[in-house]
Amino acid sequence: MSDQTKMIRGQEWLEKLLKLAAIPSTVTAEPSPEGLAEPGSYWLTVEEKHLTPQQIELLIGPDGAVIDAIQYLANSILNIGQEEDQQASYTIELQGYRVRRQAELREMADRAAEQVRQTGQEFEMSALSAAERRQVHTFLKECEDLETYSRGQEPDRRLVVRLR
Structure with a gap:
């Protein structure tokens, strides 16, 4: 196809x-x-x-x-x-909902990455849909010093950002 x-x-x-x-x-x-x-x-x-x-x-x-x-x-x-x-x-x-939301997600991902780098502590992001978690995973994939994974079960599944 x-x-x-x-x-x-x-x-x-x-x-x-x-x-x-x-x-x-x-x-x-x-x-x-x-x-x-x-x-x-x-x-x-x-x-x-x-x-x-x-x-x-x-x-x-x-x-x-x-x-x-x-x-x-x-x-x-x-x-x-x-x-x-x-x-x-x-x-x-x-x-324009998706474009606005993706900009918000990019900003949230950048803030989480900065906080993890400053504190060395993992950071949990909650209240994201599965699609939004996937987008944040994709955004942060380019950061070689960080890793992301999901924790918990729906509807309380959270994205975790931590140092590699």
Whole structure:
């Protein structure tokens, strides 16, 4: 399956989901922006121009819970039964939420790294979704003096940053 096919598959799936939810909107699909995700991943952006503020709020949900759930469904459903080399990673974007949240996560990761370096003590980051923990792991992978891992069970799973 080509990259183009994977993108279109994600786009069509999300448009169908929105239509079933009586929130008809178009979706644009593109490769993930450089530095925001791994290669082979795609951003599916819900066009907001025909959505009401209430529909946008509903789709994002409190603390991004709804958009995270939609993203989880997209990644689960679109990859089920696919060979590993045919799987793709999808990020659902609406009204710049993901870009803002990734900037917040990058800042949190940088603060955690700085604190660990200054104190030598491990630092736990809580209240992150599984996708957000994965992003912080990816951000801190470039720090050769640090390591990250997850501790605990959902819904109280935490990301731990410590010196290597």
